[in-house]
Each structure stands twice: as structure tokens, then as C-alpha cells.
Amino acid sequence: AQSVTQLGSHVSVSEGALVLLRCNYSSSVPPYLFWYVQYPNQGLQLLLKYTSAATLVKGINGFEAEFKKSETSFHLTKPSAHMSDAAEYFCAVSEGGGGNKLTFGTGTQLKVEL
């Protein structure tokens, strides 16, 4: 069975600072991994995905994530935070076989301060 652990339910950064949101996964098969973002009162929107190609994945809004098999991690980063990045971020892993039945982490609320 797959699982995802997101360390830190709340992260606060200053505008212009580095954003680092942590995600570790557990999977018995090579995983497909995802980061989704949820703005207030909206559904989830795909930021980026890892599907066994390049280990460094670039997504929308300047975010990127690096798949590290040895650390079973898929941390999300952005070099410079913007106020508009304030949202909740979810890491997810696909059920074996690359299906769309995803197991999500508990989410990290990102706050960006002036």
C-alpha cells in the first residue's frame, strides 16, 4: 500500500524567501508522485507530477520538486515566495500501475508574510 507523509502542517515564510514543503512517500512499486495546490474555497489544482522520467520536475508558478529514491522524498520548492503562493499544498502518490486513484498527504498550509 502507498502512503504519503507531509512534515509540517503549517509553514510560514517571508515574501521573497525560499519555499520548502516536505513530502516523504512509501510505495511497494515505483511511484508516480504529485503536488496539488488548493486555494481557499476552491478545488485542487495540479502543480507538477513525477512519472519516472526526469527526477527534477518543474511545475506551474515557478515550483519544482525533486524525486530522491534513496530518501523516499519528493520535496516541493520555490526559490522566491510570493504573496499569491499562500494556499494549502498536498503531496500525493498514485496507486501502483500509474492509475489516478491517489493517496494524499494531510496537507501543508503555506503562509507568506510581508
Place this chain on the structure above:
Amino acid sequence: GAGVSQSPSNKVTEKGKDVELRCDPISGHTALYWYRQSLGQGLEFLIYFQGNSAPDKSGLPSDRFSAERTGGSVSTLTIQRTQQEDSAVYLCASSVGASSYNSPLHFGNGTRLTVT
């Protein structure tokens, strides 16, 4: 184009009542998913429909929960005899196909259910 539409956006019901939540997927999307988002618990998979195949109901928490998808399009999630622990945001998502490699999930804005 139109995204995934869910109705109602908010629903308040009394404990013990039945509720129906509706999801209109993106036209042409063959796969449809229901997730439940509870405070501090992330998203929990409930049920998955793919084309004409039998649905994957492995995430439904009890037999009070059921869902159907009529005509391969609109889906209704029904919760019978609602309990306070059913209070959550219910999210629907659809995708062109079943593969996460090339058909990402598109989520609706959810239905916030409050059971009093």
C-alpha cells in the same frame, strides 16, 4: 471550457437525514472520483468510476455511503442517516482516462457538508 461542477456548494443537514451530492464532470472525461476532505486529515478516497466498468468502492467508509453514475456522466453521492462525523468537504474529480501519466485529475470546488 467548463470545469467539474459540484452542487450544492454548501449543505447543512440534521443528524439522521439523507443527503445527495451531485457532480458534473468535464464533458468527455471517462473517469470520475469522489474524495472526502476532513479537517487535518487530508483527502480520503471514496469511490471511482471508469467508463462502464464496475466502480471501485473500496474507500466508502460504511454502507450508509453509496454513489452512482448515470449515463457515464453525472454522479450522485448519497449519504443515508447522516452522522456528525460525516461533516467534511466532498470533492469530485474527473479525468480523460484512468492513467495518471497523461490524464491528470480535475477537481471541482467541493460540497461542504455540515451535519448538526
